[in-house]
């Protein structure tokens with residue numbers, strides 16, 4: 649089989665690394681990764697080629713496509729920190745909105761499959777479980793930027809896949825600990841870990857999500873909700889993670905949202921309805937299997 653050239657933006661990130669690894673394992677792709685700077689990665693997460701590129705520079709999307717000549721693009725590069733987006737609206741909008749729409753438009757001109765990752769945080773958490781047709785209602789600047797990108801991309805490239813991804817768990821990225829990576833660290837430490845009993849998500853592993861994204865690429869278009877098999881609270885997820893890692897789940901203690909005031913509002917329940925995904929023949933990974941696979945990939949954690 650002739651391998652095709654896949655460009656993965658944000659390839660050093662939490663999700664991007666898993667996309668690289670799964671794409672390489674499939675044997676179908678020559679992987680070209682990009683981010684502003686290279687990162688220390690394990691050999692399985694290392695793309696075949698890497699390009700340092702700041703996509704938020706004007707003309708960067710065009711120049712990157714000209715240089716790398718991909719036959720498909722998975723765009724995960726983003727400013728995903730809600731506090732950063734709130735403080736640095738202009739800088740975050742450049743990558744999350746402007747560059748994302750520009751990249752989609754350039755892929756449309758070249759007729760190459762394009763997939764962008766969006767987020768469950770486009771919803772305010774009052775109407776779960778969310779189907780693709782539900783009206784977005786973001787509470788944060790990050791969520792608003794993602795909605796703007798979704799709309800702009802669908803306008804310039806109706807065949808693009810806009811994959812709204814739920815909360816992810818997986819091996820921590822060396823330089824950017826995600827929420828669940830921080831949780832893994834806390835579980836490895838000592839003392840109680842307090843997690844919300846009243847905040848619900850449809851979590852899945854970074855590898856589980858990566859497999860779904862690769863299956864969607866070129867085989868679907870429009871909005872798709874990429875979530876895990878179950879709706880669970882952060883507390884339930886923490887206990888389940890502790891169990892598969894062989895840590896005493898009693899270390900995880902319940903806490904309620906109103907006990908922890910935050911600068912960025914937190915939606916209560918943004919769990920997904922994943923009917924569309926299942927109809928496309930791409931079911932979410934079984935919850936327990938997904939947890940165990942994430943453990944295996946984390947070198948056993950602890």
Ligand SMILES: NC(=O)c1ccc[n+]([C@@H]2O[C@H](COP(=O)([O-])OP(=O)(O)OC[C@H]3O[C@@H](n4cnc5c(N)ncnc54)[C@H](OP(=O)(O)O)[C@@H]3O)[C@@H](O)[C@H]2O)c1
Pocket residue numbers: 657658659660661662663664682683684685686701702703704723724725726727728743765766767768812813814815816817821824826
């Ligand atoms: N993590 C989750 O639980 C989660 C949940 C739902 C949706 N998502 C979505 O999944 C995608 C990836 O999230 P993530 O958690 O993997 O993020 P991440 O770990 O913060 O990684 C972001 C990646 O984008 C790159 N990047 C950032 N700004 C860039 C720029 N201006 N030019 C080029 N590259 C840039 C980063 O590398 P440099 O900093 O070196 O540039 C990094 O490789 C995002 O679209 C996010 O909205 C994530």
